[in-house]
Amino acid sequence: MTADSEGKRQGGLKRVALVVAAGRGYRVGGQLPKQYLTLGGRPILRHCLATFAAHPDISAVRVVIHPDDRPLYEQAARGLDLLEPVPGGAERQDSVRLGLESLEGLAPDQVLIHDAARPFLTMDVIDRVIAALDTHAGAIPALPQADTLKRADDDGGIAGTVDRAGLWRAQTPQGFRFGPIMQAHRAAAGQTLTDDAAVLEATGQTVVLTPGAEDNAKITTLEDLHRAERRFQGPGEIRVGHGFDVHACGPGDHVVLGGVRIPHTQGLVGHSDADVALHALADAIYGAIAAGDIGRHFPPTDARWKGAPSDVFLRHAGGLVEALGGRIVNLDLTLICERPKIGPHRAAIVARVAEILGLSGGRVSVKATTSERLGFTGRGEGLAAQATATVMLPG
Structure with a gap:
């Protein structure tokens, strides 16, 4: 477990993503299991791992591997903040059970189980599964069956047409309250069920779509x-995020802005180093990739971040962009204050953010701008910053 994951656990492990990647899967071709083949310049497995790692409501991620x-x-x-991987079993169902058992000591409330071979997982699919777990023991993403279904006989002829009304195509991640799915998988050991929803269904509990x-x-x-692979042959997708932060002035002889220590007649009050510039920039980047905000990744209730330098937050946000296969195209920061004067320090702030x-x-x-002596910034009661981040992600 990395330091960040341990910190999240201490703050309360609400929800874990369990990614199943123990299969051999050579049907795609080549000498590697399919989850490790390259897609868009990155292993297939990395795509979903990066999405889970970036989601603000996923407390930790564990992978089950061969x-x-x-x-x-x-x-x-x-480079991703993940729990230590655990070995899987002979069948997928065995691998999921072993993965769940490895999480018992962490006592999560919920678990989302995902197949590594589904690389294009999106934040909104995760959001909908999580929302459904507020009122149900299990939930899975699914699509209605649109094509006509035929049943074949042994000779390849059509034996009949299947009524597609009420039929859905199941996907992952499949989300569950941890206790019920753990018990259900133990009860189903040795059976061969098609997915984790079927495991919970076998206990008589309802799973919603x-x-x-x-x-x-x-x-x-x-x-x-x-x-x-054709998805990565286009120009990519431009995302824009916005960040805003405020900190009150307090006792001190300097402020930290953009990672640069600037002499001043006051300091700034905050749980970390109160760097409004880096906080606004980090939130802008998080916003561009739909990854929440600083407070959800680094909660102010966590003593580990008391007095922490804010470059930790900005570097984390930038790392999530990189993990998603994207890049930061441009950052635009505006500092709002009467004092200190930003002009003499602008080049140093630019250099530090870039570094x-x-x-x-x-x-x-x-x-930098002033508020013409209006409001709390005009009265010297605090400093504010707003930022915009432009990010390029794979199409």
């Missing part, structure tokens, strides 16, 4: 992989 795949897993998970997504398709064949995120200085804009 013991022989540890080096491949390390490459796919590099939530809207899935066509893009959340499973890669099973080489044709599936080629179809998925934290590994950007060229030409992608970072820093401006």
Whole structure:
């Protein structure tokens, strides 16, 4: 477990994502299990891991792997804040049970179980499953069956037409309250059920359907992989996020703005170092990738972040963009204060922000304005900052 995951656990492990990646899956072709084949320049497994890691309501992520795949897993998970992986079993159902058992000591409230071969998982699919767990023991994303279904005989002829009314195509992640799904998997050991929802259904409990997504398709064949690869041949998707932060003035002889210590007649009050500039920038980046805000990733109730330098938050936000296969195109920051004067420090702030995120200085804009002595900034009671982040993500 990494330091960040441990911190989240201490703050209360609400919800864990369990990604099943122990299968051999050579049908796609090549010498590697399909979850480690390259898609858009990254292993297939990394795509869903990055999405879970970026989701503000996922407390931790654990992957179930084949013991022989540890080096491949390390490459796919590099730089992501994940729990230690655990070995799987002979069948998928065994792997899920072993993964669930590995989480018992962490005592999560809920678990979302996802197949590694579904790389195009989106935040809204996760959101809908999570929302349904407020009132149900289990929920899965699914799509209504649109095509006519035929039943074939042994010779390949049509034996009949299946009524598709009420039929849905199940997807993952499938979400459950942890206790019931753990008990259900133990009771189902040795059976062969088609998915985790079926495991819970076998105990008599109801699993509800939530809207899935066509893009959340499973890669099973080489044709599936080629179809998925075409998504990365376009220009990509531009995202824009906005951030705003305020901190009150208090005793002190300096402020920290944009990671730069600036002499001043007052300090800024905050749980961390109260750097309004880096807080606004981080929130703008989180917003661009729909990853919540600083408070959800680094809660102010957590003593670990008391007095922490805010470059930790900004670097984390930038790392999530990188993990999603994206890049930061531009950052635009405006500081709002009467004093201190920002002009003499602007170049240093630009350089520090660029350094934290590994950007060229030409992608970072820093401006300052006053509020014409109006409001709390005009009275010198606090400083404010607003920021915009432009991010390019794979299409």
